[in-house]
Amino acid sequence: MRHELSDEPVRLPIERPSGCPFDPPVAYASLREKRPLTRLRFPDGHVGWLATSHSVVRAILSDSRFSSRYELMHLPYDSGIEGTLGPAPVGDLTGLDAPEHTRYRRLLTGKFTVRRMRLLTERVEQVTADHLDAMERRGPTLDLVQEYAQPIPALIICELLGVPYADQDFFRRQTEVLITQGTSEEEKIAALTAFQDYLHKLVLTKRAAPTDDLLSDLTSSDLTDEELAGIGAFLLGAGLDTTANMIAYGTFALLSNPDQLAALRGDPGLAETAVEELMRYLTVAQTGARTALEDAEVAGRLIKAGETVVVAMEAANRDPERFPDPDTLDVRRNATGHLGFGHGIHQCLGQQLARIEMRVALPALLTRFPTLRLAVAPEEVPLRTGMNIFGVHELPVTWDKE
Template identity: 60%
Template structure:
């Protein structure tokens, strides 16, 4: 029995998963886990077993059934509000998922890709104008996903600054609970205003299209918030931490800088290698056998994303960043029916932004020693708080 989910990373190894995860996986891909609320459940650290759990509909994603493996986590015994489809099972989840999947059309993704390129260029132009050194987080990693979400949801240009300020405030480290609550309410308020406006004058965006369905305003607000929550902080930290990893692996950085066609595979390897989302949780709906163990109905199973993505049984030498690696099967976006809906949008932002940054600033380097880069070890989504970089004029 391991008392807590291993979260402590080795000193000087900001990109490697907590070593305790590999120790557990070396003994068994499935371990008993004591949850902080007293629940006795399970921890999955093996790749094959992780995909098995995430694809098995006998394991539920319902928020009211799950226990969380971190101290102080807010849990609920109430079902997810209407529209919060990520915490639902079929058939409710299926209904929302089908409606939303139809929004990520080839035409819309092509248009968004062109706009992402424009936004990235605007950010890099401003960064160059301000000069070296610069902090990549506020210069590129935050505004690019924020603007992309605005494009996706159809936030009017006049409202974007207000929307982004409220949205970014949700993820501030120094928030009091009251401030976080205020930011949450403000974001919901702005999305509610958007929906009311789009019912009167629809445009070419996701919220406008969804107002033509049978979804209620409450459902639409919660869907908008779900898309925001899934696509903002995660992409911000993948961009910043991904650049940090490349700067600390100059041979791999040179590969990507010299061969932009490698960007697609490079993004997949960075997603696997960094695995910024630490876990996902499912709850057994019935008694079943898993990994040679008996799992009882009602027991929560925590799937460690970093452990699964660093399983040497599937990824040889997983601790090595290799942009040419075959990365099929990684679970950075989950797996099964709850696999991240906006994964293609996240991929596009990384495929566009990282090569553009390296091309624009060929001499890019860290402006501080690597050990002075403040990592987000105190946050649920891993990444960096700041990433100071410098370059030659």
């Protein structure tokens, strides 16, 4: 039976609780309990929906009646862009539906299998050890983001794709422009153009003289130069930022929960469950959006064609109906089914690589520096508000030198 909504639409952003850098907005809990699909007013005047429960978010993400295409989407935050977005840049899988999305995904899935990513474990361990050695020489007080969290996944994704690591600062600057809410359309276009121009030149080099890397491997496919450059930019941007942020933000969460820190340090074998729990508990990719292609009834609500639904993954991952005592970090929890990597056809392509990097980097850091702690008060850690990926800009840490 369908229930009609008569309540006043809510607006985003909804305030996160002050003094708690890990919890989603308190309002999500009451919305999820009373009406897991709530009317939402967008900055452009559109009235769509906000989904906050695990079951509803999961249902929408797996429903082909809902589109990821950017040009159909109303943005829930003030983006500084007038009107609607244009179509997804070539190679950007996030903004595509089937069959276009299927074609790209099929080409790439085999490159990121569990088996292939596990073969990289030894290299991830070596890169991690090298950066721990460098931290020990430089420490004991430093920014964990710059010295550890960023360079490990950056080096791995650059090697995997065949991109010169020396240029990673350039990539990072462009990525930050693209994921920061409120940057102008001109700035985003300039960053995207610079990113793709670089990759296009690199693709031409790979075609002329292939090397042992993913981009060279893909030159034997039917992808055009433009498509290959776009996919390279998409994979590089994703690989540079999200995992780096999870390593830093995850360390912050562990340092703020001494019992969980002690559990993981005492038993590095907990790394697998700890990573899944941190992905659930922190949910750095807080929201996504889908637009209904046709009228669709979900959870007793009628979502009309053309209406955009914002899916609050951070609310879904704190749903007590799916995860008991959801506001508690528990590195022993079985967090299977969390939405930290998304769900459906757009579930994170590089999730297996991200898992390996975090499973190696977090316990190795805690083992090498048993007295690791924050070098500033928790409230002084600068949070990444106003960005598509939540977390920390810096994480000042220190330890006792032996």
